[in-house]
Amino acid sequence: MSGVWQTDITYIQLTNHRWAYLATVLDPEKRKVLGYKIGNTRTAELATSALQMALDNHQKPLIVHSDMGSQYTSAEFNTKGQNYGLKREEVYLKAYETLTQVQAAIGWYINFYNRNRISNVA
Structure with a gap:
């Protein structure tokens, strides 16, 4: 197992005054993006998809650190973590x-x- 992964959602303003959102999973030790998903809504699915990409391609961490945004406190995101044995x-x-x-x-x-x-x- 690796150490800690960090998650975040970045807001990207489009020229038409709408927004795109980038959910990322980072390994701060390696300074690498391990998973990401881009979408037009800030949803639990956006955050969970980025986590799934990271889990599919890397050894699972001891801890996934996130802010307390609704995407990361959702049942969907928490179920994904529990399915991989990740603890809050x-x-x-x-x-x-x-x-x-x-x-x-x-x-x-x-x-x-x-x-x-x-x-x-x-």
Whole structure:
């Protein structure tokens, strides 16, 4: 398994004042686009298709990081991740009862995240 993939949707304005949308899946360690899909609507299908392209052609990551946009929180996108054994990040895996539980879990997760990724800082 590789480390972390990042997802995003870029808005591209057309000359007729309409929009096109580019969903991408990036590997920040390798600085490569692993999957992409271009469409005229920002849908869960757009985001999921980019993820599927990446999964079809590359070893699955430990984590797929996305913003909390509706495309990435959709049932379709989450089902795709679950089908490949990809987990949601720490704060979405559990229900927390106390601030102390949140602090302990997030502290552990940030420590894990910082140790297992390559920083661009020299």
